[in-house]
Amino acid sequence: MDTRFWLLQLFNGVSYGALLFLLGSGLSLIFGVMRIVNIAHGSYFLLGSYVALTVIWTTGSWLLALPAGALAIGLLGLAMERIFLRPLGFDVLRQVLVTFGFMLLFQQAALDIWGGDNFMINPPAQLTRSIAVGTLHLPLYRIFMIALAAAIGLALWFVLERTRVGAMVRATVDDAEMARGIGIDTARVSMLVFALGALLAGLGGVIGGAFLGVYPGVDLQILPIAFAVVIIGGMGSLAGAAIGAVLVGLADNFGKALFPEISYFTLYAPMVLLLAVKPTGLFGRE
């Protein structure tokens, strides 16, 4: 357990956190704007991986698979919100059950289309090298993940904080009724935010498929972890999602490395304590 071990675990934790940010930021925004607890978010992740695989198999291009997977899932989310979720309103339990039903439907559909085999998404060779930093050899792909998540995080922050559309989203988060009162089309804001969240999850699926693998069950495995990110950071907060993602990534990595027998416990127990002390998470508002 020298410094190299700690640095490597730190790096692995942060890069896993980068992946979790892609999932968590969308989930968090969806909750903030629409108060929807979206159980199907894990399915978006898995379906994003599968769509990317199909694109890679047919065209051979990973670079094309990246936007294709994200956009396909974004459209899926758009349709799902428009047709099914909007009429539900703010009833948490009904949202949970409906989105869980969709998770089952997506699960079966994915099984029928892509089968039950374990796949890997292979990124282009340029990204599979590793580079030496000091005495450490860091896989370039993980550095790419961190860079991509950082770029998306900054872009999201810019749009939310500096643009007119972002102001409309923030107004809807703060007080949807008031926002409607001053002429903001909150239904459209909700639809776009939901689609954006789905798109980010799909993108996460393409990125993560090279790293976690693609197989039936990934959806349910990643979902509670995405919830942990959102809950720790505070639902509806972008900065919270970023910090939550890094914290969960680190907790998961160090937990598995240091206390393998209770590694998931070391992930969820702090989450419980945080929730009990501050139910709205680190950055959530009352």
Add this chain to the structure above:
Amino acid sequence: MRTGVSRRRKLWAVVALLIAVAAITPHSTPFLVLLITRILILAILAMSVDLLLGFTGLSSMGQAAYLGLGAYLTAILATRCQFGLGWDFLLVILFGILLGVATAALFGLLALRAGGVYFLMITLALSQCVWGLAYRWNSLTGGDNGINLPDRPVLGMIRLGNDAAYFYLVLGFFLVSLVSLYVLVQSPFGHSLVGIREREVRMRILGYNTWLHKYIAFIIAGGFGGLAGVLWAELSGQVSPEELTLTTSVDALLMVVLGGPGTLMGGVFGAAIVLFLREYLSTLVPWWQYVLGGIYVLAIYYLPDGLLGLLRRSPDAAVAAAEPVPSRGVGAAVGRHGTALNPKRRVSE
């Protein structure tokens, strides 16, 4: 809300149904005996969820934790200590209930600090803690593979390894659970729970310690969850982290919502439907999960009060409509929680 005659008629219907199940099941196919035993066990879990959701207005997404605790306790005692193979199995059941109660007493302290969607999330996180231990603590729980149990206990002359005998044991515990929960929800305590579901602030103003009421309901639900876990472990002969996942908890919620929240029996019918689909339809067609997923979605849109809600609406709809009692549907049960999570939307008392 209901007239005396109507309630008595419902009681008789339930009694007749249970007698029919008790009489017919052992003479049906071995597969059906197992399926009905499963339904009865998960019905106990569903009723515990109903106590929280339908009567108290708390939607818990972590009831699988107690099922898992009871199941793992049974498996670990049987394989490590050879405990619970004879009459001491009754003690295992007691320990399972006590473990559920004790865990719920601890979890409740944390979970009840939050309401609405945060309660949902914290119960999910708590059950994920238990799942994480089951999944990773290899030396105790066998990790991903779980634990295989030895043969079912032998109680004197009765070999529970016989599925019909085990069915009667489970039926007995199911009846005890049903009757005791029925007595509980009809008691003044149960009525206070409904009051909390409908208007917690008002109950608090009236001087009720609403936190304590919710805490006690949470603990009782944990105890029944532990009981279901012990019975479940012995039925399937193995335990694995699979039973502790989100799916079990959400299934239990669906059972209640599908059957009708706030009715106890609704959870029983819901358990029957969900398990029939999961266990029976899955042997017939490969696309059974479309049916289950479809039911999840459609039930929410078309059965807001569950199946028993349909019954209630038809004959005495006029009576129900005339009385100023709010509907007991999901919408009413959690709608207020749903709105409470956005304080700006809450209508002040």
